[in-house]
Amino acid sequence: MSSFVDSALDLPAKVALLTGASMFTLRPEPAIGLAELRLSDGPTGVRGLTFSGGPAVTLFPNATLLASAWNTGTAYEVGRLLAEEAAAQGIHVVLGPTINLHRSPLGGRLFEAYSEDPLLSGALAAAYVRGLQDNGVGACLKHLVANESETERHAVDCVVDEATLREVYLLPFEIAVADADAWSIMAAYNRVNGTPATEQAHVITDIVKGEWGYRGLVVSDWWATTSTAPSANAGLDLVMPGPAGPWGRQLVDAVKAGEVDEAVIDDHLGRLLLLAERVGAPQPSREVPAPDSPVRRAQLTRLAAEGMTVLTNEGGVLPLRRDTTVALIGRHAVDTIDMGGGSAQVNPPYQVSVAEGLTELLAVTVVDGVEVRERPVPAGPEFAVHPDTGEPGMRVTLHAADGSQLEERDCPAASTMIGIDDDLPEPPRVVRLSARLPRGGRMLVGGIGIGTWEVRAGGQTVRFELGLTSGDVGEAVLRPPGGTVLVDVEPGELFEADVALDAGRGLYGLVARPAPDDVADVVGRAVAAARSVDVAVVVVGLTEEQETEAVDKTTLRLPGAQDDLVAAVAAVAPHTVVVVNAATPVLMPWLDQVDAVLWAGLPGQEGGHAVAAALLGDIEPAGRLVTTFPAADGASPAWSVTPVAGRLEYAEGPFVGYRGHAADKAPAPAFWLGHGLGYSTWAYSDAAALDDVGHRVAVTVTNTGGRTSREVVQVYFRPADEDQPVRLVGWGAATVEPGQSARVEVTGDPRLRRRWDTAQGSWADLPREGELLLARGLGDVRATLRLGSA
Secondary structure: OOHHHHHHOOHHHHHHOOEOOOOOEEOOEHHHOEOOEEEEEOOOOOOOOOOOOOOOOOOOOOHHHHHOOOOHHHHHHHHHHHHHHHHHHOOOEEEOOEOOOOOOOOOOOHHHEOOOOHHHHHHHHHHHHHHHHOOOOEEEEEEEOOOOOOOOOOOOEEEOOHHHHHHHHOHHHHHHHHHHOOOEEEEOOOEEOOEEHHHOHHHHHHHHHHHOOOOOEEEEOOOOOOOOHHHHHHOOOEEOOOOOOOOHHHHHHHHHOOOOOHHHHHHHHHHHHHHHHHHOOOOOOOOOOOOOOHHHHHHHHHHHHHHOEEEEEHHHOOOOOOOOOEEEEOHHHHOOOOOOEOOOOOOOOOOOOHHHHHHOOOOEEEEOOOOOOOOOOOOOOOOOEOOOOOOEOEEEEEEOOOOOEEEEEEEOOOEEEEOOOOOOOOOOOEEEEEEEEOOOEEEEEEEEOOEEEEEEEOOEEEEEEEOOOOOOOOHHHHOOOEEEEEEEEOOOEEEEEEEEEOOOOEEEEEEEEEOOOOHHHHHHHHHHHHHOOOEEEEEEEOOOOOOEOOOOOOOOOOOOOHHHHHHHHHOOOOOEEEEEEOOOOOOOOOHHHOOEEEEOOOOOOOHHHHHHHHHHOOOOOEOOOOOOEOOOOOOOOOOOOOOEOOEEEOOOOOOOOHHHHHOOOOOOOOEOOOOOOOOOOEEEEEEEEOOOOOOEEEEEEEEOOOOOEEEEEEEEEEEOOOOOOOEEEEEEEEEEOOOOEEEEEEEOOHHHOEEEEOOOOEEEEOOOOEEEEEEOOOOOEEEEEEEOOO
16 A cells, blocks of 8 residues: 555544445545445346446346356456446446356356356356456456355355365356456355355465465455454455444454554555556446347347257257247246346346247247246236326335325336435335226235235225244345235226335335136146147246245245146147246256257346247357256255255265266266257267377367357366366367368366365376366267376
């Protein structure tokens, strides 16, 4: 830190800069020319400075879908586009990418992270970071470290041996630091081997700042820091959010008491000032394409479609011909899920359903499907409108304890955040939510949010109490409870709810939707439609109930009666295609009954157009899986995400995902990491090592199908030592016309040819003995190169 800064700021002034000024801003300091810094959640879009109710912004495809392209160029492009989005809002740092691994397929937040493989995750993260930072916007790697599940996330102690920690879970961070110099890193909520992540001196100071020589800033996850001196001494540089927190006056006192050396404070401040220097002074928002512009629409459609993965395609039923008659079936067809839940959510200008996208291109009969949610959600724009204007949304009035009105807000959606992003003279105690119900008939109405509710609709008044169902304080914001009642309403009828609030913050909204149909009736309509067409396309999937921050899954089964729906349709349709609208593995008990399966991820605001382009082959869905799909619940090397006595043992060690399946530590999977058929077939020939140790290999790939296609050549190293797992060491790709060939060279990453020697406390090279596997996933190995001793 410069002598000028040291002389200009006393200790309290320096410490004050080390806690956020608000939810997403850092305080300015005119005495040293430091301007305000602005942070925004990512990585699916740049939401801005508010948690809810902000401007309409671009909703990108989710991380697993983008990663499925196995293309660092794609990752760089997404980083560049997000930098444009950030610049338009004056945002300096985007809180992403998430590079925790897909350890257990039950992890609720896996949709935000790239992969189960550390090399794939690290390489894509480095490219994403470069895309952001080459354009002046800082990236923030998250969440350091071993933060692969959400159950008891603020207290869970993830127990990981040192070799596994370094070889697997720290490796993506190491790659993104070494190869892209990410400007910030976020410390996680969980404990690691008994110590909170924000107090991990071994990880933050010894490894990241020491061994890696990291010069950047380490920031806490929001509300993750619970100590003063221990976190400051461990290497944490910045506490978020602010202005309150465990540092401030307490940290000043700790320095004066000799518990923290002032040099530690200076180091933290120096890293903060380096971040400020890197992102530069605030610039006027440069002109960028609007979220709903034709440029963005085309970019988002292409990015989503290219990552979609053809899992099966019997008889070449895909791509669909344009003269095909289609029955499009399923709740996810008409209500496509385009993003996961929690802090990754953004407010997009629109979301295109699969029904909307496909009916623009084909003659399609659309049939709604079975229920897919257990929890109520805020009313969609077709079911709730402002009581005066008739525009989608609702009116909200907030009242103080004495009944006086604090604020009236017009919300463009049927939900609003209270207690976050508010600027009120005192906390509200009663909230009134008002809307009109444009559709009449039998309706399910109610509300979501913690408090005492009185709901008035359809001539009825219903009262109920909604409270927390878990110990996670984030529940009120991320998955608030709901209550509903069935009523008969007239079109245009007023719908109101008064909520007496408990102390705190949370999401509140009105629920309104048609009464659910009987499952047998829904399936019957789907079967009737499927009989009368060439192809039935059934869209199934998960929702934000399963793929969200703050909660893990308990099963990989599709929710509701979706499996029954697919089986019933497949029994009568001439051909059946299933589109899986989910970011993470699901079980497919009907797999042998259908002709094709397209995994579509969470495809962003252009989701429906992207699915249509993939189904028709307008854009090849050339994706490769980034997570191994288990064949059954429990059939993966790491399964449980539930701590026992507060501890979650990473007992599988380095044998996570495909590594464990390949070592017979779990049953054979349904689909391996790296699997994906695209729309052609391939022959491999003339595989060869290009050096003595097998770091560089080459193979000729020939497109034996009838369409131009992209092939991804994956190279795995299987050490002769059975205590060492097989691991991906590199990949390469080529786009080849029918009947043509290409020579693909792959250079392996040397960081995957080493092991951590716990006894020596240092890295050691793995022996050369073993095999290099050239594959389309480990379920389809095309060539094997044997490696001998030195």
